[in-house]
Amino acid sequence: MKPNVAAAKAALSHLELDENPATIRNKSRDFFWYSPVLKAEMDHLEADFVVNPKSEAEVIEVLKTCYAHDVPVTCRGGGTGNYGQAMPLAGGCVMHLTGMNKIKEIGQGYVVAEPGIIIKEMDAELKEKSGQELRMFPSTYSQASLGGFIAGGSGGVGSANWGALRDLGNINRLRVVTMEAEPQVHDFTGEELHRVSHAYGTNGIITEIEMPLAPAYEWVEMFVRFDTFRAATEFAGALTKEPGILIKLASVYAAPIAHKYFQRVKAHVTENDHLCGLMVAPQSMDGFKTLLDRFDEGEVIYRSDKVEWDRHPGPVYEYGWNHTTLRALKFEKDLTYLQVRYGGDVEKVMNAYEAFKDDLYMHLEVMREGSGISYAGLPIVFPKDKAELDDLVARHEAMDCMIFNPHRYTLEEGGRQSTDQRQLDFKREADPKGLLNPGKMIAWDDPEFDYADMYSYAKILPKPQEEPAQ
């Protein structure tokens, strides 16, 4: 099964192809460099060609043609994934979907859209036309696509109220095209959504999406300063728990993050200040202030509806989620981050805070979760090498803190470190030749893979220096 790239390209020449080598290189890369590990492993990857379909019919044509010629297809939305999700491990075709960017229908409480629409633009149109917005978005709001969020993301700004993207009810319907001799079109709802959501485009291409909506409010964005990390953490948790206070974001940045890495906040905090970044609905500001007053400390130093700072800090959500690390990276090249789940217990967070005092800067995002809330950690870490990073991961796991490793490009290693049988089963149906984003689903390539064996998995185009490019 050798790909016949030339034949596929020729057959697709009536579609919009990118010919410029710089463009091809660009569209073969995402935010993988975010991880020093991935940076080293993936920097050389490049597609053979890029195609920009404008409709589901064109997507079908691309998939059918590449199937016939055994050419791998890696789908790309905004290209903001930070695990190299959208990078063509095996070369071949990158199918770039931002040309499929229309809202097809807006109803009370829901929207139907094409996958390539940029989330921020989508929200602007939704707000203008219906006073609504998406329930949640990644902090890469201004660049990420809706399809990429569903296929590659997990939650974000809005999860403080609505939970994770995978929680029931947060995606309503996905239309999916398979990669077969005759591509099929499926409409998935219910349990079937999990076949393709967060599957990195390894088992089907999403061409239409129905999402639930929430009302668009003029969210009040705030920074609140605390003397202790415990107080900031407890307050963010208590705020998220209040059923009558509507919020969209509750981030906690331990000292010295704000002073060290938040340029426009620096003047307003000391290196000992712990900060919460919040988004609260305007009609919940009275409840918010009342709750804050019940805490001994906690001082609002910034609010977006009454900006008193000389330099506008920009949107507060661009300080949270993965943007915290991004801001830190602008100051120090040698840091990176981890993804930790502490559950809802503040004491567990505090134990980790104490245990890792010398190793990392704590950063939390509070999310609603079935039984209450959950603290998701995205701590900033400074490992000298892979061994030190592994050690940090192992020490977290020893404390029963679950890790989603952001230094792996496979679905399983970056996720729950186990096979998702539903995704695998559907890949067998939908991608019999294994051409969709190959190398990303371990279960497909190596069902016996042992996840204890960190970083040993690699199914990737060899680096040019190791083997000359063909």
Add this chain to the structure above:
Amino acid sequence: MKPNVAAAKAALSHLELDENPATIRNKSRDFFWYSPVLKAEMDHLEADFVVNPKSEAEVIEVLKTCYAHDVPVTCRGGGTGNYGQAMPLAGGCVMHLTGMNKIKEIGQGYVVAEPGIIIKEMDAELKEKSGQELRMFPSTYSQASLGGFIAGGSGGVGSANWGALRDLGNINRLRVVTMEAEPQVHDFTGEELHRVSHAYGTNGIITEIEMPLAPAYEWVEMFVRFDTFRAATEFAGALTKEPGILIKLASVYAAPIAHKYFQRVKAHVTENDHLCGLMVAPQSMDGFKTLLDRFDEGEVIYRSDKVEWDRHPGPVYEYGWNHTTLRALKFEKDLTYLQVRYGGDVEKVMNAYEAFKDDLYMHLEVMREGSGISYAGLPIVFPKDKAELDDLVARHEAMDCMIFNPHRYTLEEGGRQSTDQRQLDFKREADPKGLLNPGKMIAWDDPEFDYADMYSYAKILPKPQEEPAQ
């Protein structure tokens, strides 16, 4: 301090007074008869006159005049309270507020309204003008006033998502008039809201209300049948916990309630069927069905968006909250109900279910609460007399199930059985003569009252047969 009713009436004769004795009697009564205990104690109560103010200025005039003449004032909204809250224990003036029924301002996420507006009419106007609705309403939706809900209610349809009315953020601002020589007008927010919310109008009259709003959806109302009470309870709890599934109501009616008391449901269930009554946002129906499928049992027998029954059952919320008991009362005169808090633990509910199998029919409402959810019980009970009712209460308390006793007309006995210092302090300020709804706040009359001493408190006009009417 003897009331001079005649002088007060004369001074207020330019306002709208009700003169008809039948109207006066009517407007002196509420749903107190709901409790056999209260029925016996309060049936004879009657105001001396009824006034219907149309504005805050008129409210002030009534309060000032009645203050001058030492006439008690009991405020009345829709008169649907079921603890006799709006009944004039000491006679005097009933001030009926449904003439103050205007919406003053609608914004994105909030509304400002007068207190006498009927909640259902308010929601209809909100929906028409802005696509919004109140977050929650009592099941007496079609008759209750907004002011009465705030001064006398605790939560209801919508609490499955937003928690209790007293939770932070569920009331934004209350404008309150005091009863002094010169009545004062206060605007309360934050902690000050608790001075007058759920205070039965004992320490101020609410003349303007700002409430948060939620989007108005075409809620899908459903009945779901289960073979076991446990399954129904677990499902209702799980549904309420899901952060991504938007619901407004999750009631559980143990067998044989539905078969015995729900006339239009009867044909569709057996006497062994346990039922859930639900309201789910249309955009959450996919999530709902997926969750239901994860449960072994659970069958949707009715949904409002596809009615297949010969006889329409009416709104499902009129089967929940206190309406469950109301429906039962139509079939059997000698039953009543209790109000129990079980917390979030299904096992505690199940223990109570087993322990009280021979004494009551279980009815639960699931609410969101800080740490997760809480099961509120409104079981139907069949006590022969007060002694048996007391015994049931005591047995619940022995199992650590908190009781809010709906067979008492005082604030404290029907509530948390303790003095609310904020309410008492404000009464001292706002009602120095103790003329506002006298007899309802024990702490005012008898600070040393021992709550262990159930039913011993009574500050009420004597019954005519005991003492001839003056």
